[in-house]
Amino acid sequence: DEDSAQAISLWNFGEAYAHYNLNGEQSAIQEFLHGHYYVVYKDDDIFGFFCDGDSAQVDFMSTNLYEIDFGFALNPKFIGQGYGRSFIKMIMHFYHAYQDVCHFRLTVASFNTRAIYLYHRIGFEFNKEISMIEDGVLTKFYVMSRDFHLKTDEAIPVLHYSYVRK
Numbered sequence: 522d523e524d525s526a527q528a529i530s531l532w533n534f535g536e537a538y539a540h541y542n543l544n545g546e547q548s549a550i551q552e553f554l555h556g557h558y559y560v561v562y563k564d565d566d567i568f569g570f571f572c573d574g575d576s577a578q579v580d581f582m583s584t585n586l587y588e589i590d591f592g593f594a595l596n597p598k599f600i601g602q603g604y605g606r607s608f609i610k611m612i613m614h615f616y617h618a619y620q621d622v623c624h625f626r627l628t629v630a631s632f633n634t635r636a637i638y639l640y641h642r643i644g645f646e647f648n649k650e651i652s653m654i655e656d657g658v659l660t661k662f663y664v665m666s667r668d669f670h671l672k673t674d675e676a677i678p679v680l681h682y683s684y685v686r687k
Contacts, residue, residue: 525560526553528567532597540630540660541594552576559615561608568604569595571612578628588624588666589616605639613669623669631661640665 530543530550543549552558556576561568570593577592591612595604616622627645629636645665652661 523550523554525567526550529553529560529570529594529596532594534597534600538633540632561611563599566598567596568599569593569608571615573616588626589620589622590626590628591616592627605636606643609639609643617669617671624666625669626664626666628662628664631663637663637665640667643667 527545527550530545530553532542534541553570556572557574558570558572558576560570571591572593573589573591577590593608593612595608613625616625625645626648627640628651629640631637631650645667648664648666650661650663652659654660
């Protein structure tokens with residue numbers, strides 16, 4: 522819904538991760554409302570969101586029918602509290618349960634070493650590097666992938682999630 526999209530667009534990830542700040546931009550809100558996004562709640566707070574398909578890709582990425590591109594963000598107030606692993610596992614379980622997806626791909630900015638460390642720890646591997654120029658700034662991204670195995674990927678506590686758009 523528009524209130525959730527507005528709230529997410531105002532998240533502040535701090536100076537080191539300012540690349541992810543959307544600053545309430547109307548185009549970001551519209552992307553949340555018309556893209557393929559889910560919002561996740563923890564109690565009454567927006568815990569994070571996740572997306573898939575075009576919404577999760579960096580420009581010029583090739584698509585593969587046998588894997589899903591996904592992206593996500595935790596609400597900054599929950600970052601650094603050990604939720605990242607569970608959130609990613611919840612997302613993978615969601616796509617496996619509802620779309621029978623077993624192959625996952627994500628894209629991460631090369632400067633986001635905290636996320637890259639987490640992705641490696643849970644089994645994502647590097648596939649390739651993509652470079653883009655946005656607003657005159659060169660940013661490198663890593664494309665990483667991982668397979669999902671229902672028998673070995675432990676169950677995680679269920680988080681309440683719902684579609685952002687109505």
